[in-house]
Amino acid sequence: MAKSKEKDRLQKTVNISNRRASYEYQFLDKYTAGIMLRGTEIKSIREGNVNLSDGYCTFHGNELILHQVTISKYTEGTHYNHEPTRDRKLLLNKRELKKLKEGAQEQGVTIIPTRLFISDRGFAKVDIALAKGKKLYDKREDIKERDVKREMARDRY
Template sequence: MAKDKDRIQKHVNIVNRKASFEYQFIDKYTAGMMLKGTEIKSIREGKVNIGEGYCVFQRGELWLYNVHIAPYTEGTHFNHEPLRPRKLLMNKRELRRLESDSQEQGITVIPTRIFISDRGFAKVEIALAKGKKLYDKRQDIKEKDVKREMDRAGY
């Protein structure tokens, strides 16, 4: 019984670290997710991979694709598919603005973070993003190295 309580976390924060390296974020939004019962249990265990995830508009609705939520270990034959598309829940006004902004060339919508809200709901933070060029990535690495050296020197 004690092992079960250790396995399930109250505060979950799963971050897509690769996204900040590959993309420049223009705007961020928070959206709810339509999940099945075993999916929320797997999220609370922290068994989620959002590294390859992306969002697509279909008939005015926003869908989250290619996010792997591992099957729940205690689940029965009602367990969920790990890579199934999930509908994101947002205000109509936000959806319209996001859809119009994402129609531009080179702009995409990607998930940056999955977390559990204070009320216990699973939320996903999505970003309107533009892909970085190679020289932008080099500049970010250079800035990170300079900051690390400054911290080591005690400035």
């Protein structure tokens, strides 16, 4: 009976997105990377207890590290529970890492996580984007475009 309760609590599909990222940044390039996790982190992700809003990525040597992504502690975890805001290594091909490193060295460009999901094989993956910050007038233009699209959709129906 305990196993059925646990299966009900854990989600089959996890799709956690950073909605604020598309408002704050213009995406130049997107990649999908694996994450190196420890212990109870995957169970906490399956519960949906992740906050991507403050996350960013940096290079340490030739490794891409994910910072400031909060994976909350697993509720059923014991003293083996993980640290919520620890840095996590991202897994990419060498050529993808090289492209990201070259792109991130430009002025005003950063690497941010946009979405965290569970793949078909059960692995946690994160979509990252090479992004450039938007100016205030760019944000206003996006709001206007969204409003125009919404009005056109209303007129069709």
